[in-house]
């Protein structure tokens with residue numbers, strides 16, 4: 001494209017959402033992607049055997065389905081909502097469940113814990129749009145007379161450990177641990193309670209959907225909006241400087257270290273310093289499975305769940321996540337398992353299944369976690385290993401090689417920390433002269449919701 005108005009570097013969900021918003025607003029948009037395929041963390045590939053289609057990175061989309069950006073753009077995907085958002089099996093053969101409504105979730109807990117769950121989550125579910133708008137669109141200032149805001153302030157600014165202390169039963173406490181562990185932080189850290197509240201409230205309100213055909217449909221749909229509105233997307237082009245684009249506004253869907261190099265001539269000195277101080281969070285180790293049949297879960301909730309949290313009690317999960325933050329490899333890691341093909345037959349040949357599992361590891365770790373992940377799956381689904389036809393593994397350095405935004409295998413755009421939740425007077429998106437940051441290191445952070453890109457494009461249009 002000759003003389004674009006806007007150049008977007010990187011075609012992850014944030015880069016493509018930014019590009020789509022700019023293109024719809026009438027700008028001439030050029031997207032440049034280093035890899036041969038678009039999508040970044042939203043790609044779907046045959047990693048194991050022919051006919052088995054795996055979500056290489058993002059799989060389950062609680063934040064995607066409520067994303068104000070996707071809603072406004074009219075993202076054209078087919079959301080599939082499993083009847084249980086997430087299950088959490090325990091060693092006694094039972095499982096706690098995050099059902100797609102408050103009542104069933106409360107009923108699956110003890111009578112007392114069910115009452116506490118209702119008291120905390122029902123107001124959040126009733127006011128979900130407002131909460132989502134606050135947290136995803138970066139309008140975090142709470143309104144003290146709003147009940148949902150008061151709950152988010154009281155419990156959300158505190159740790160997951162504090163939130164779990166409201167409950168007495170193992171099931172409810174474990175459920176909170178699994179929800180909070182998506183933060184990739186120690187569960188006694190401030191604001192991890194807020195992660196559990198948001199994940200739980202979205203699950204109770206609309207479920208945790210996956211996408212028919214795979215997460216790649218997100219990037220395909222966003223790319224279609226870009227090109228239908230006159231934009232162009234070029235793959236196989238790694239951008240190392242902005243010299244050629246002096247006259248264009250630039251949005252960087254890049255990790256801070258790469259954004260600092262690519263955007264150095266336009267970046268504010270203060271942002272160069274703060275990007276220099278940026279630190280990645282832990283990495284991930286992932287296994288994709290081609291399975292001969294459904295996973296033989298021991299409990300009766302997990303077969304109906306899109307996501308299964310494997311790690312046992314609150315205390316076990318808290319210890320596993322703390323070990324990772326301290327640079328260790330837990331013997332019993334917290335494992336996130338997704339079973340998309342149980343709900344989406346396009347993912348596997350008839351009768352067969354896919355499995356998607358990962359755990360957190362220290363940043364940059366090349367330790368093979370296969371046996372530890374599989375021991376956790378076997379613990380709650382005895383006989384699982386006999387269903388495995390093929391496995392594909394990727395360690396933290398492998399993820400960085402696959403997508404340079406995953407520094408040391410960090411998939412969340414940086415270490416979890418209080419600073420990421422404090423509203424700032426100055427926009428966090430404008431980082432220089434017609435230069436904007438839009439990747440997962442900007443608010444609201446990691447996830448395939450596109451809201452970093454949506455907000456950054458909003459800043460660029462102002």
Ligand SMILES: Cc1cc2nc3c(=O)[nH]c(=O)nc-3n(C[C@H](O)[C@H](O)[C@H](O)COP(=O)(O)OP(=O)(O)OC[C@H]3O[C@@H](n4cnc5c(N)ncnc54)[C@H](O)[C@@H]3O)c2cc1C
Pocket residue numbers: 009010011012013014015016032033034035038039040041042056057058059060061062063064237238239240253254258262284286358399403404405406411412438439440441445446447448449452
């Ligand atoms: C194993 C795993 C599981 C996950 N599970 C989920 C999940 O279930 N749900 C969820 O919501 N999220 C999940 N995520 C997180 C989600 O994928 C990311 O948070 C999201 O993709 C971030 O989007 P982004 O646009 O900021 O960056 P990315 O998706 O990382 O995209 C960045 C793009 O920029 C390109 N790029 C980098 N450098 C350059 C350059 N110099 N020039 C040109 N292009 C460049 C990259 O190739 C890439 O395509 C998961 C991630 C992983 C790895």
